[in-house]
Amino acid sequence: MTVKIFDTPEVQNFLNTIAGFDQEGGSDRAKQILHRILSDLFRTIDDYDITPEEYWSAVSVLNALGQGTQFGLLSPGLGFDHFLDMRMDAADAEAKRTGGTPRTIEGPLYVAGAPEVQGTGRMDDGSDTDGETMWLNGQVRDTQGNPVAGAKVEVWHANSKGGYSFFDPTQSEYNLRRTIITDSDGRYAVRSIIPSGYGCPPDSPTQEVLNLLGRHGERPAHIHYFISAPGHQHLTTQINLAGDPYTFDDFAFATREELVIPANRIDDAGEIARRELDGPFSEVVFDIVLAKTDEAALQNRHARPRAKEREQDQASQLAGTARV
Ligand SMILES: [Fe+2]
Secondary structure, three states, X not given: OOOOOOOOHHHHHHHHHHOOOOOOOOOHHHHHHHHHHHHHHHHHHHHOOOOHHHHHHHHHXXXXXXXXXXXXXXXXXXXXXXXXXXXXXXXXXXXXXXXXOOOOOOOOOOEOOOOEEEOEEEOOOOOOOOOOEXXXXXXXXXXXXXXXXXXXXXXXEOOOOOOOEOOEOOOOOOOOEEEEEOOOOOEEEEEEEOOOOEEOXXXXXXXXXXXXXXXXXXXXXXXXXEEEOOOEOOEEEEEEEOOOOOOOOOOOOOOOHHHEEOOEEEOOHXXXXXXXXXXXXXXXXXXXXXXXXOOHHHHOOOOOOOEOHHHHHHHHHHHHHOOO
C-alpha cells in the first residue's frame, strides 16, 4: 500500500487546525514553527510510507529519552549543537567579530555554582588515584594580544572513568569543576587529573538511535570551558586532548582543529617542585583569545536550563502553575 495524501486539502486544513491557526490565543511564532515541523513530519510519513509500528516505536524511544533525561545527549549526537554553533559562527563572521578562539558545544553536563579560585587552585579532590596529574594552564588575551585580567574561566571535566560530578553520585560535590579568575597577567593555572573520554551508555535510548545509523557514541578526552570578561564576547568551548582514538571522530561533533591540545608529559624534578606537585605530570596549555564587544547580550552565555539553575526553573514553573 502506497498512498500519498499530504497535499490534499483535507490534510492541509488538518495541519492548520492542529497548529491553532484559527485560534486567538497562544504564540504566533510557536504556531508557525509547529506547523512547519508537523508538516515536515507528516510529509516524511507519507513519502516513506511509515507504518503504525514504526511510528509507535519512535514514540517509545522518545518516551525513553525523556525518562532518562537523554535529549541533551542525543542532541549533539544528531548534530543540533554543532549546527547552532555553525549559525553563531556565521553571525560572528558577518558582524566581523573575528579573531577569537573558536567556540564549540557546551554539552549537557555543566553545573552552576562551582567554587571560585583566584589565579590558581586544585580541581580534583585527590580520590581518583587512577587519574594522571594534569597541570592545566594558559593565558586569556584580547584580539590585540593584551592580557585580560580578572576574566572568569569556568572549567569542568570528567574523571578517569569518564564520569562527571553531580551526575555521578560517587564523586564529591563540584569535583573537577572550578571557576578560576585570571591574575593580573590574564593567567590561570590549576592542578587536576587527565580526564578520560567516554561513551553513551550501551543500553541507552541515545545509543539505540545511533545504532540505527551505524554510529558509535564515543567522545574523546576533553575539557569544557566558559570564558567571560566585561567588554568581551562570552566564549563556550572545549579542548580535545590530542592522541585519543576519538579526537577526530567525536560522536558529538565538538572537535575543531584549533582546539586539539597535547598533554605533555613532564618528569623533570625542578618543574615538579616549582608547581608543588608530588611526581611526574602532564601539562596542558590552553591560551584563549576573546573577541571584544559592547553588546551586553553577547557578554553572557545564552540562557538554557542547566543543573542547579534548572532546580530554580522548575520551582518557579511549579509556582506558576499551582491552582488556588
Ligand atoms: Fe563532556
